[in-house]
Amino acid sequence: MADTAEQKKVSDDAKSTSSQKDSDSQAALVQRGDTLSGSKDVKKKPTTRWQHNWFVMSSLVSKDFKLKYRRSVLGVAWSVLNPLLMMLVLTAVFSYMFRFNIPNFPLYLILGQVMFDTMSRATSGAMSSIIDAQSLIKKIRIEKMIFPIEKVLFELLNFVISLIAVAIVQAFFRVPPSIYAIVGLPFAVLCVTMLSAGLGLLISALSVFFRDVMHLWGVVITAWTYATPIFYPYEMLEPWMQQVMLFNPMYHYITYFRDVMMWNTWPGFRETFICLAMALITLAVGYVVFRKTESKFILYV
Numbered sequence: 001m002a003d004t005a006e007q008k009k010v011s012d013d014a015k016s017t018s019s020q021k022d023s024d025s026q027a028a029l030v031q032r033g034d035t036l037s038g039s040k041d042v043k044k045k046p047t048t049r050w051q052h053n054w055f056v057m058s059s060l061v062s063k064d065f066k067l068k069y070r071r072s073v074l075g076v077a078w079s080v081l082n083p084l085l086m087m088l089v090l091t092a093v094f095s096y097m098f099r100f101n102i103p104n105f106p107l108y109l110i111l112g113q114v115m116f117d118t119m120s121r122a123t124s125g126a127m128s129s130i131i132d133a134q135s136l137i138k139k140i141r142i143e144k145m146i147f148p149i150e151k152v153l154f155e156l157l158n159f160v161i162s163l164i165a166v167a168i169v170q171a172f173f174r175v176p177p178s179i180y181a182i183v184g185l186p187f188a189v190l191c192v193t194m195l196s197a198g199l200g201l202l203i204s205a206l207s208v209f210f211r212d213v214m215h216l217w218g219v220v221i222t223a224w225t226y227a228t229p230i231f232y233p234y235e236m237l238e239p240w241m242q243q244v245m246l247f248n249p250m251y252h253y254i255t256y257f258r259d260v261m262m263w264n265t266w267p268g269f270r271e272t273f274i275c276l277a278m279a280l281i282t283l284a285v286g287y288v289v290f291r292k293t294e295s296k297f298i299l300y301v
Contacts, residue, residue: 049143053143053146056142056143056146057146057149057150057153060146060147060150060154061150061153061154061157064150064151064154080161080162080164080165080168082162083110083113083114083117083162083165083166084110084165084168084169086113087106087109087110087113087165087169088106090109090113090231091105091106091109094109094231094232100231100232100233100236102233104173104175104262106169106172106173107166107169107170107173107175107262108258108262109230109231110165110166110169111166111254111257111258111261111262112228112229112230112231112254112257112258113230113231114159114162114163114165114166115159115188115192115250115253115254115257116225116228116230116250116254118155118156118158118159118162118192118196119192119195119196119199119250120221120224120225121155121158122151122152122154122155122156122193122196122197122200123196123199123200123203123217123221124217124218124221125151125152125154125155125200126147126148126149126151126152126196126197126199126200126201126203126204127148127200127203127204127207127213127214127217128204128207128214129147129148129150129151129200129204130144130147130148130204130205130207130208130297130301131207131208131301132147133147134301137297137298137301138298138301144290144294144297145201145290145294147204148197148200148201148204148290149197149200149201151200152193152196152197152200155196156189156193159189166261170261175262175264177261178260178261178264178265180259180260180264180265180266181260181261183260184256184257184259184260184261184266184267185257185260185261187256187272187275187276188253188256188257188260188275190279191253191256191275191276191278191279192253192279194279194280194282194283195249195250195253195278195279195282195283197283197286198279198281198282198283198284198285198286198287199282199286200286201283201286201287201289201290202282202285202286202289202290203217204290205286205289205290205293205294205297206289208293208296208297208300208301209293209296209300224248224250227245227248228248228250228251228254229245229251229254229255230254234251234255249275249278249279249282252271252274252275252278253275255267255271256271256272256275
């Protein structure tokens, strides 16, 4: 028994030493602007602070992308299959059981689904990004804002890939892309990205000081999902609920997305202004809160 206990202790010490070495190695790579994966062949190293931050951020995105699909048979194809499979399940439930009379309902559903899921995953990932990166934050001086923003950019990449699923459904229902999608789609994506970044910065900062935020955010996202017309029509709501819905930014972004991708209409300058204003205000609030609190992160992580 004594030999077994001693062997276990030696094994645990070896694992701890190995983990420490990996952390030290990763910190050194970030500090000198090298790739996080340990690549030695870097032709052009970053020279300015912005180039360095972008280099680290892009390396983190690449690392997360590889980790997500590592040892997966289908790999990146899941970014296309997942929204399609979820669309099929939800279509079966809501179009047959609840009988919503919406033309091309599967397309209506997948447009709302991919947009909301992008925001949900981006904010959830950003929320824990500072705590997950505590080993780096404690060892080296690094721009802390990189970590939540990287999670948002990572989900943005997944969203772009999931647009293949949207195109497949559009082709099935013979809904061709309109001229409005050329401008409207990038604008809607930009607004959702800014909203996600603002929320991500805000809750990532709050979760450092109040870990309850990490448990509460899942409840908020669930409630927000049902409070947004993703799988039901806006018109079925009571008049007072429709008025409340106007304060829901995801309602505006999903409606904008559907207008240019499904209904082939231009949402109008008023709706465009509302979408942009909500995104900018959220981003500004998140940025200010993060900058005000980041100097204290090292004391709480």
